[in-house]
Amino acid sequence: MELLEQISFNLQNGLDDVVAALTKDAIEKRIPPGEILSDGLIAGMSIVGEKFKNHDIFLPDVLLAARAMNGAMEMLKPLLIKEGIPIRGKVVIGSVKDDLHDIGKNLVAILIKGAGFEVIDLGNDVPAEKFISAAKEENAHVIGMSALLTTTMPVMKKVVDLAKDEGLYGKIRIIVGGAPVSKEYALEIGADAYSYDGANAVETVESFFPVNN
Amino acid sequence: MRSVVDFAPEDVILDRAAILGSQGIPEEAELTENFERIYGEAIELFKELTEPAGIICGISISGFEEVFRGEGLNEPSNPVEDIYRKSGYLSLFAVTLGAVLSEKVTELFDSGDYASGYMLDSVSSYAADKLSDLAARNLQLELTAKEPAESQWRVLSYSPGYCGWNMSGQKKLFEVLRPQEIGITLNESYLMSPIKSVSGVLIAGSGKIHEFVSSYHFCDTCRTKSCIERMRNL
Numbered sequence: 001m002e003l004l005e006q007i008s009f010n011l012q013n014g015l016d017d018v019v020a021a022l023t024k025d026a027i028e029k030r031i032p033p034g035e036i037l038s039d040g041l042i043a044g045m046s047i048v049g050e051k052f053k054n055h056d057i058f059l060p061d062v063l064l065a066a067r068a069m070n071g072a073m074e075m076l077k078p079l080l081i082k083e084g085i086p087i088r089g090k091v092v093i094g095s096v097k098d099d100l101h102d103i104g105k106n107l108v109a110i111l112i113k114g115a116g117f118e119v120i121d122l123g124n125d126v127p128a129e130k131f132i133s134a135a136k137e138e139n140a141h142v143i144g145m146s147a148l149l150t151t152t153m154p155v156m157k158k159v160v161d162l163a164k165d166e167g168l169y170g171k172i173r174i175i176v177g178g179a180p181v182s183k184e185y186a187l188e189i190g191a192d193a194y195s196y197d198g199a200n201a202v203e204t205v206e207s208f209f210p211v212n213n
Numbered sequence: 214m215r216s217v218v219d220f221a222p223e224d225v226i227l228d229r230a231a232i233l234g235s236q237g238i239p240e241e242a243e244l245t246e247n248f249e250r251i252y253g254e255a256i257e258l259f260k261e262l263t264e265p266a267g268i269i270c271g272i273s274i275s276g277f278e279e280v281f282r283g284e285g286l287n288e289p290s291n292p293v294e295d296i297y298r299k300s301g302y303l304s305l306f307a308v309t310l311g312a313v314l315s316e317k318v319t320e321l322f323d324s325g326d327y328a329s330g331y332m333l334d335s336v337s338s339y340a341a342d343k344l345s346d347l348a349a350r351n352l353q354l355e356l357t358a359k360e361p362a363e364s365q366w367r368v369l370s371y372s373p374g375y376c377g378w379n380m381s382g383q384k385k386l387f388e389v390l391r392p393q394e395i396g397i398t399l400n401e402s403y404l405m406s407p408i409k410s411v412s413g414v415l416i417a418g419s420g421k422i423h424e425f426v427s428s429y430h431f432c433d434t435c436r437t438k439s440c441i442e443r444m445r446n447l
Contacts, residue, residue, distance in 0.1 A: 063328035098402035151402045
């Protein structure tokens with residue numbers, strides 16, 4: 001099995017130490033970092049995504065693979081930057097103000113990161129202004145917001161309104177999610193999309209970047 | 214009467230099929246070795262770290278009326294209002310699995326062990342619901358023992374944030390119940406800490422009072438639809 005195939009295979013099995021060692025090996029063998037990323041890591045995660053979609057594996061298996069992906073990405077990221085290889089896209093994510101639930105948001109962040117996007121995780125209890133300032137500072141392409149309480153959902157609208165005030169609306173895509181949130185609510189507040197779970201959030205973000213950005 | 218209820222960790226029975234079901238995993242699914250390892254570790258961690266506690270407080274129908282009215286934000290038509298008015302006994306309640314479990318989940322995520330963090334969180338969410346069911350069952354047994362002739366007591370829990378009872382109802386409920394005594398606090402968004410806590414009212418009466426048709430407008434957007442199974446199990 002070729003080295004990149006081995007990376008893909010071991011990533012699918014969630015073996016983070018092995019994936020890290022193989023990635024290090026690939027870097028030392030001067031395999032271009034873009035190739036390690038696309039033909040090793042992203043190739044592996046794509047198969048993981050397919051298996052997950054087909055219910056052949058379940059979320060904990062995906063999270064193990066994501067951990068392996070993230071570990072390898074830490075090694076690859078400086079090389080990708082050095083070679084001027086653009087990242088797939090940058091996503092600012094957080095649970096809205098007064099909402100301390102962050103498991104769902106964490107899972108979405110991990111899965112988006114696992115798909116090769118850069119994720120700036122603002123944590124939970126994030127004020128509307130912080131989403132906007134972080135998106136501007138980071139030149140983010142997407143803002144992702146999570147709310148698990150009906151009482152905190154209005155913060156999502158505040159972020160959309162602030163994006164309009166700041167001239168970011170239409171330039172930065174806004175995704176919302178969380179148990180009480182719906183497609184209709186996303187439409188009502190002017191968000192670009194609603195995602196019902198982590199896998200769907202990855203698909204939605206990917207749909208914003210049909211070709212590697 | 215208001216009283217603190219002591220639970221033992223082993224009181225919370227963990228049903229594997231139900232826990233996996235809550236993750237959308239069918240019983241017949243083939244699971245990977247990794248999955249089985251993570252599940253086993255999460256169960257052990259849960260048993261080691263859970264600190265279950267509860268508090269209950271009997272309340273009259275008129276007393277509960279005020280608690281339920283809360284901040285005046287309930288849905289104008291909702292099943293809870295219809296049910297509690299027909300009840301034979303009402304008790305406010307709050308149960309928690311304690312802060313240590315939630316801290317462990319956060320720690321696992323922070324250390325990059327997402328799969329274990331997710332599994333422990335999933336087990337804990339299931340257990341928190343079971344603890345609330347246990348509080349309801351204990352009250353049912355207590356009422357039946359007191360009034361053996363009335364053996365048809367059926368007790369179900371109802372919580373703010375569900376079935377048209379607005380989340381803001383937590384404020385009044387906390388004022389009366391004072392679950393701070395067992396370490397449960399409320400933030401400005403009416404979110405409880407520790408997160409793995411459940412609060413609400415235990416409504417006791419015949420099984421029939423709990424039956425309703427889930428055709429309220431908010432039923433369309435309800436994710437749990439747990440009322441259907443609850444009514445089936447009455």
